[in-house]
């Protein structure tokens with residue numbers, strides 16, 4: 001495409017920007033977004049787009065939400081930042097009390113994003129054993145997991161194209177199959193038993209922690225498991241004396257139909273990583289929640305017991321203010337996430353009958369399926385980008401993970417907008 005033609009379509013290739021997860025030799029140009037409005041992204045050129053994936057799963061209440069904007073602006077006018085090692089502030093304290101109450105874990109440690117929230121959880125888990133004079137080294141994680149792009153988070157994630165250049169720098173992790181399931185899956189119990197057998201075997205080695213994404217592996221392909229399986233994992237983890245880390249970076253804050261996926265699944269982790277929807281998706285912030293029993297092992301006269309970890313922007317007041325305002329919105333209308341599954345269901349049931357659709361699945365606000373594709377399935381399957389382009393031409397922004405297509409819209413999406421997402425998807429499937 002010529003520069004002039006690209007400019008005419010409102011798309012650009014900026015000479016100074018390096019976008020994430022993007023191969024510049026083949027990527028389409030980026031489109032400039034000038035504003036957001038609820039579920040819509042307003043581009044410089046072209047029709048508004050329905051943001052059907054909440055801008056990488058973060059936007060919880062919709063774009064440019066007036067309540068969040070006001071909370072941030074008010075806070076910015078009062079106190080924008082302060083070193084958190086020596087000071088505290090009201091928005092951070094309020095957030096800690098509220099999140100403790102909601103997730104049942106008493107201590108909150110701040111960081112900057114989902115990856116760092118996971119890093120902190122891993123560091124706490126390892127040091128917890130060291131502090132108690134019984135070091136344990138093994139970490140157990142699940143096949144297909146994605147926990148972020150920093151080194152520790154990469155180490156516990158599935159080793160793939162993304163992590164390959166760093167393989168020699170990543171610590172070893174024991175792996176257990178993830179018994180992904182979908183509607184009318186006859187094999188689910190067999191898959192779960194096989195996974196539990198592997199888990200039992202790896203837990204024979206003293207284990208510091210088991211880390212998982214409760215109910216839903218996001219980047220691993222919107223891969224859902226049954227609550228029953230997670231409860232079995234928890235039981236075996238407890239029997240082995242290991243800590244349980246729930247990575248709820250994606251699944252927290254109503255995404256899976258309850259405040260937290262752990263809560264919906266009926267499990268009680270020792271550590272929980274949160275980010276994305278934490279601030280309503282407005283500002284980058286991560287937190288790691290820890291039980292009091294975990295925290296206590298870090299308290300004592302010996303400086304070695306200290307968690308020597310921190311970030312410049314720890315507990316940034318703007319992020320805390322946004323998070324508190326986001327919790328206000330969720331508390332005011334929990335039906336928005338509790339009843340989302342019912343909004344998806346009839347649409348997904350219809351779509352599931354399409355000949356190009358297999359393995360339909362649904363939890364809370366997240367609906368997904370696999371495309372029936374030729375060639376190898378996986379992140380690089382070309383069907384995904386093609387479907388993305390077709391949907392975009394019809395006003396819906398999707399970002400399939402290879403052959404996995406999903407909708408993960410903001411809670412504010414209207415019935416008409418949701419209906420539009422599904423009808424555009426159906427049309428695009430016909431055209432594939």
Ligand SMILES: Cc1ncc(COP(=O)(O)O)c(C=O)c1O
Nearest residue numbers: 113114115146147148218249250
């Ligand atoms: C489950 C999970 N954990 C961790 C992360 C990493 O979060 P971030 O991209 O904010 O570093 C992600 C991001 O998608 C995620 O889905």
